[in-house]
Amino acid sequence: MSRRVGLWLIGAHGGVATSVAIGLAALQRQLTDSCGLVSELPIFEDLNLIDWHNMVVGGHDIRQTDSLTEATKLASGMAAAIQPGLVDQCTDFLNELDQRIKPGILLNCGTTIEQLSHEARVQQVNSGRHAVQLIQDDLRAFADDQQCDSVVVINLASTEPIPDELQVPENWSDAERLLDQPDCPLPASTIYAIAALELGFGYVNFTPSLGSNLPALDQLAVERKTVHAGCDGKTGETFLKSVLAPAFARRNLQIMSWVGHNIFGNMDGQVLQDPINKKTKVDSKDHLLGQMLGYHPQSHISIEYIRSLGDWKTAWDHIHFKGFLGTPMVLQFTWQGCDSILAAPLVLDLCRFTEMAQQRGDVGMLVFLSSFFKSPMGTRENDFIEQFQLLTDWATRMSM
Ligand SMILES: NC(=O)c1ccc[n+]([C@@H]2O[C@H](COP(=O)([O-])OP(=O)(O)OC[C@H]3O[C@@H](n4cnc5c(N)ncnc54)[C@H](O)[C@@H]3O)[C@@H](O)[C@H]2O)c1
Structure with a gap:
């Protein structure tokens, strides 16, 4: 049955x-x-x-x-x-x-x-x-x-x-x-x-x-x-982070900094405007980089409430990394996902x-x-x- x-x-x-x-x-x-x-x-x-x-x-x-x-x-x-x-x-x-x-x-x-x-x-x-x-x-x-x-x-x-x-x-x-x-x-x-x-x-x-x-x-x-x-x-920006960071690690490319700016306008975003609620989310998004890479590059995460965007979240990530002979390079991605x-x-x-x-x-x-x-x-x-x-x-x- x-x-x-x-x-x-x-x-x-x-x-x-x-x-x-x-x-x-x-x-x-x-x-x-x-x-x-x-x-x-x-x-x-x-x-x-x-x-x-x-x-x-x-x-x-x-x-x-x-x-x-x-x-x-x-x-x-x-x-x-x-x-x-x-x-x-x-x-x-x-x-x-x-x-x-x-x-x-x-x-x-x-x-x-x-x-x-x-x-x-x-x-x-x-x-x-x-x-x-x-x-x-x-x-x-x-x-x-x-x-x-x-x-x-x-x-x-x-x-x-x-x-x-x-x-x-x-x-x-x-x-x-x-x-x-x-x-x-x-x-x-x-x-x-x-x-x-x-x-x-x-x-x-x-x-x-x-x-x-x-x-x-x-x-x-x-x-x-x-x-x-x-x-x-793990639905959007952090999902991509957990795919990309191990790829950098496996190619022995050193990430020097990873900056992620998130903007969205739903009620979740409204609640996260309060710094004490936002801290819970930022901590959850930020901790995994060090765990995946084995070192801690400088990182910054921002989350801002922009009402007109509603449920559509834009995450812009800027990844500054170093390759062979110390040459610096950049990966940037823009994720536009519908959160719900x-x-x-x-x-x-x-x-x-x-x-x-x-x-x-x-x-x-x-x-x-x-x-x-x-x-x-x-x-x-x-x-x-x-x-x-x-x-x-x-x-x-x-x-x-
Ligand atoms: N959308 C995503 O991609 C995503 C990803 C990861 C985590 N989350 C988390 O999932 C949760 C829901 O996201 P959402 O976009 O639906 O948020 P939302 O603000 O639209 O919905 C939250 C709902 O919870 C209710 N609520 C608040 N406190 C409550 C309580 N103590 N008991 C019962 N109900 C309560 C609110 O009234 C509201 O209806 C949030 O914590 C968000 O951070 C969402």
Whole structure:
């Protein structure tokens, strides 16, 4: 009998989540082909990944809006990301989805994210433990109502600030006590992760927020025989960086400096205007160069919010490098990508691979998913080709 899988999105009304919903509707209705979907590559054919028709979406958000309004925004104006006709063909799907989107929680998210919310869409919580219980009530109800065999929770919420001086014991039973402290220091992304993992659901962090990136939460995942992965989807400029930097290294060309300027105008960009939220993202984009090259060239990353660009991100990268006889040379590239459209298929892929891994008995961190992330958990491997090999090796083992 075919399995039914619930995909629960934290940040369900955001640009990426709305594109995931439209994407899934379009796949179920055969309104699109498989372009952009890694899991549809012929090498994964024998895996028996979950069929698009057997996936159902739900989620949490903190804003008072609806999926059709958000989809219409993505399909209108000069910076449109999707065709308006596609939204028209998926309107019933989006309206139905709204019944499964529940008010989220705000805990240690910083003022910029708090300002996005509307009181009516936020659950009031007394403690970290209470927040976990409220989220779990929604997750259980979703799994029961939709008769899901399993649920994968994917964090697509706005980037949180890095928590200041957060001390979390490595052991889950000690860390768990933080939930009962009057001022629970854990950010919302970690609370959602705890809620999912405690129920034995898979958890994936597509954002650079803390999420499950703590030894205590890895231990929780192992105890509950479930899986987790993250952090921060690798979709555009950083994806190219992780392809190009190893190529320079293999030709023994020395990179002297790498400068990347990013401009875009969606709500993610608006949140990243706040320097404390921006720091989380810049750190996630910047760390991998040294790890791939074995030395640290001067690097600079800027991220600026330019409203008129909407979801279209332009990244201009300037790579100054040195060749034989010390001769300096330059590579420049300009990437003009539509952020949500790059991210959405990867979210659908991550749901399929995570569900399969859990079904086949994997537990803990899914290191084989590292090619999907800017800051992969459980490995320092950032070379895209090497990371992709981990995915294909896993698929080969699973197909045996
Ligand atoms: N688009 C990409 O290519 C890409 C790549 C890597 C990472 N990301 C990350 O994915 C996330 C989503 O990106 P986006 O463009 O959809 O952003 P977005 O701003 O459009 O959407 C974020 C959504 O999260 C909601 N939200 C914020 N805090 C929440 C909370 N505590 N609980 C529930 N909902 C909450 C917001 O209301 C909003 O609807 C961001 O963190 C972004 O940095 C995106």
